[in-house]
Amino acid sequence: MLKQEIIxxxxxxxxxxxxxxxxxxxxxxxxxxDGVKIDNVTDITNLGEFIVKYNENSHSExxxxxEFLPSAVFEEEIxxxxxxxxxxxxxxxxxxxxxxxxxxxxxxxxxxxKEEDVTQAFKEEKKEEKIAQPFKEELKKEExxFKEELKxxxxxxxxxxxxxxxVEDEMKRKRxxxxxxxxxxxxxxxxxxxxxxxxxxxxxxxPIVIKRENYDTPINEFKETKEELxxxxxxxxxxxxxxxxxxxxxxxxxxxxxxxxxxxxFTAKSFSxxxxxxxxxxxxxxxxxxxxxxxxxxxxxxxxxxxxxxxxEQIPKPPAEIEKNIPEPLNKNGNGYLEDVENRSxxxxxxxxxxxxxxxxxxxxxxxxxxxxxxxxxKEAEYKSKLRIYVTxxxxxxxLVLILLIFSPVIYxxxxxxxxxxEEVQPPEGTSDENPTGSNNKADVNTLEQNTAPSNPPPVTSxxxxxxxxxxxxxxEQKSSxxxxxxxxxxxxxxxxxxxxxxxxxxxxxxxxxxxxxxxANNRVNIVNSYNIDGMKGSVVKVDLxxxxxxxxxxxxxxxxxxxxxxxxQELRKK
Amino acid sequence: xxxTDIVNKLAAEHSLTTGRAEMIISIIIERVTDKLKxxxxxxxxxxxxFKLVRNSPTFMIMSDQLISKNRVIFExxxxxxxxxxxx
Numbered sequence: 001m002l003k004q005e006i007i008x009x010x011x012x013x014x015x016x017x018x019x020x021x022x023x024x025x026x027x028x029x030x031x032x033x034d035g036v037k038i039d040n041v042t043d044i045t046n047l048g049e050f051i052v053k054y055n056e057n058s059h060s061e062x063x064x065x066x067e068f069l070p071s072a073v074f075e076e077e078i079x080x081x082x083x084x085x086x087x088x089x090x091x092x093x094x095x096x097x098x099x100x101x102x103x104x105x106x107x108x109x110x111x112x113x114k115e116e117d118v119t120q121a122f123k124e125e126k127k128e129e130k131i132a133q134p135f136k137e138e139l140k141k142e143e144x145x146f147k148e149e150l151k152x153x154x155x156x157x158x159x160x161x162x163x164x165x166x167v168e169d170e171m172k173r174k175r176x177x178x179x180x181x182x183x184x185x186x187x188x189x190x191x192x193x194x195x196x197x198x199x200x201x202x203x204x205x206x207p208i209v210i211k212r213e214n215y216d217t218p219i220n221e222f223k224e225t226k227e228e229l230x231x232x233x234x235x236x237x238x239x240x241x242x243x244x245x246x247x248x249x250x251x252x253x254x255x256x257x258x259x260x261x262x263x264x265x266f267t268a269k270s271f272s273x274x275x276x277x278x279x280x281x282x283x284x285x286x287x288x289x290x291x292x293x294x295x296x297x298x299x300x301x302x303x304x305x306x307x308x309x310x311x312x313e314q315i316p317k318p319p320a321e322i323e324k325n326i327p328e329p330l331n332k333n334g335n336g337y338l339e340d341v342e343n344r345s346x347x348x349x350x351x352x353x354x355x356x357x358x359x360x361x362x363x364x365x366x367x368x369x370x371x372x373x374x375x376x377x378x379k380e381a382e383y384k385s386k387l388r389i390y391v392t393x394x395x396x397x398x399x400l401v402l403i404l405l406i407f408s409p410v411i412y413x414x415x416x417x418x419x420x421x422x423e424e425v426q427p428p429e430g431t432s433d434e435n436p437t438g439s440n441n442k443a444d445v446n447t448l449e450q451n452t453a454p455s456n457p458p459p460v461t462s463x464x465x466x467x468x469x470x471x472x473x474x475x476x477e478q479k480s481s482x483x484x485x486x487x488x489x490x491x492x493x494x495x496x497x498x499x500x501x502x503x504x505x506x507x508x509x510x511x512x513x514x515x516x517x518x519x520x521a522n523n524r525v526n527i528v529n530s531y532n533i534d535g536m537k538g539s540v541v542k543v544d545l546x547x548x549x550x551x552x553x554x555x556x557x558x559x560x561x562x563x564x565x566x567x568x569x570q571e572l573r574k575k
Numbered sequence: 576x577x578x579t580d581i582v583n584k585l586a587a588e589h590s591l592t593t594g595r596a597e598m599i600i601s602i603i604i605e606r607v608t609d610k611l612k613x614x615x616x617x618x619x620x621x622x623x624x625f626k627l628v629r630n631s632p633t634f635m636i637m638s639d640q641l642i643s644k645n646r647v648i649f650e651x652x653x654x655x656x657x658x659x660x661x662x
Contacts, residue, residue, distance in 0.1 A: 002617060002618075002619065003620065005606060006602060006606050009606070013598070023589070027584075028585065028600060028603060032581070032622070033655055033658055033659075034576070036576075036655075036659060037658060037659050041576070042576045042577070042581075044581075044604070047607075048647075052659065061656075062656045062657075062660045064660050066623070066656070066659065067649070068647065068648070077608050078608065078612065079645050
């Protein structure tokens, strides 16, 4: 049963299979046994130690035996247990019952009751003389057997011999010896204590039967209940009589006050009042003189005086009878207050302070309670207002974030989209034949201008001057146009149909024309070379313009300055 | 051998954590003590039997105290004794 319970518990808690749990269970005890065999000791916390003990008797089957020494925790847990078997109690030589088990007592009492009932019945039947003899004999037998059983149940522990004495018994004996030496009367006292009759040795005391209240009560209880029932019946009769009397009294012409009193009494009587009879006189004594505290004790006299001064009125003194009834306080201050130092010191929270007066404990308590209520109310209000603020701010923030999230694509479109660059979108300028953007040569207009400035202009004629003026105008126009497009590296001369290009080495070249095929370009170069212009070296540059196809640009140069290039270009166009 | 050794052995053999193994042992001990308390006797197969015996309070009377104390006795099973005595 125990094994099954443990296995079920393990399977339940650790979610293991039944087989695994069983294996674990077996392994634990197996390992304990192994430990005992190998190390001679296995120590298990919260349980105890299993130690190997060698048998001195050669007759026994096993040389080694196992002894169990329980741990302190285990002993403590078990010390309060009541689960000792009756068989063991009787069998075990060491056992001496200290307290008789409640079950045994109950059984005995039940048997006693039964016997009493039987005897009573037997007596009654005897009177009537209607009983058969065998029944009588049976009863007698039962009585005898019961008496014998009772005798048997009186447990007498076996006498200890010196050989089988335990350590405790030895201790006991020594102690008794010492006590006897010190006090010779001790032996008699000890006998009295143990309820032992004369003749029995000291070492074998009789068990002490401590009768608990629970087992003595049933007979008495029954009697008591009967008495109570009888009393209650009597009381009920009395009550009925009282009620009848009151009814009669009401019917009779009596004063109104008396009627009210009787009716009040009748209504005020509770169930408990029937059992605790309080005399009407006593009640009247209590009700007739209720404690009315004088005004002076409640309000400080200084305040009363002040009030009197203001109002010019004298408060009527309480009647002399009431003053007599009221017991005077033991200790009074100058202002007529009780010195409740403890109450005062315990509650220092709040009190009204009058001039030349000390705080009253009752007042302070009440005021402190009110003050606490107020404080709580204010705190609640503060908390609520704060909570409102927090909640509103949170909601606002959350709503803002939500709105931003919802309109994020729109906002992105309006604010963060990259603006289209005009330069990239602008179509490349140029003549029908020529293609403008020379990706190979990288040079800015600014650099072109810088280069033009320092260069010394060569000697020119009037025509040339005119041309130059025209060119400069063109250049300015071009500048205005080039300022818009920064990436341009070329200078166009629309009149001559030529574009000037600055190379990386700082020299200038002008593009005369561009052709679809390389042959045409080469032919053009040859034609120009045939004119025999100084410093003109033709070159063909291949350019891929994507959708427009591949073009072959015919260029001439390289010249030291832009002006030189322009002059050469003019010469070429003239021829 | 101690509990820690047993715990380690269990953990290694059954692929358990040491904490779990310790818990299992504690459950067994708890169960055994409960059973001892209630019934006064616990029998474990192939291991032995724990018995509860009540000590007499006569010794305690001297100190004006009527307290009975329980004592645990362990009786090893035949298998246990045979296993120990075999070499």
